[in-house]
Amino acid sequence: MRRLITPILALLLTAGPLFACPLCKDSVPSSDAQAAGGLPSGFNNSIYLMLGGLFCVIGFVTFTIVRNVRGPSTSSKSAFPVIDKPNK
Numbered sequence: 001m002r003r004l005i006t007p008i009l010a011l012l013l014t015a016g017p018l019f020a021c022p023l024c025k026d027s028v029p030s031s032d033a034q035a036a037g038g039l040p041s042g043f044n045n046s047i048y049l050m051l052g053g054l055f056c057v058i059g060f061v062t063f064t065i066v067r068n069v070r071g072p073s074t075s076s077k078s079a080f081p082v083i084d085k086p087n088k
Helices: 002-015 022-027 041-070
Strands: none
Touching: none
């Protein structure tokens, strides 16, 4: 657990001082940020959309792994019930 916390903490501490890409940095002061179709709001919306997709995929993978680790549900019925044949 400690091996995971150290790199994550280091990443979070160094992420603040990083600068935006040149296109993002130049577009914000030179455009109207209040306009509905402005370039900065377009950048923000696209970033939120990509992050939302990423979190959906991470959530689905986590849900699938947890469901498979816990095993099959006892209340669910199989689509094809198994019928034992009598021994002769």
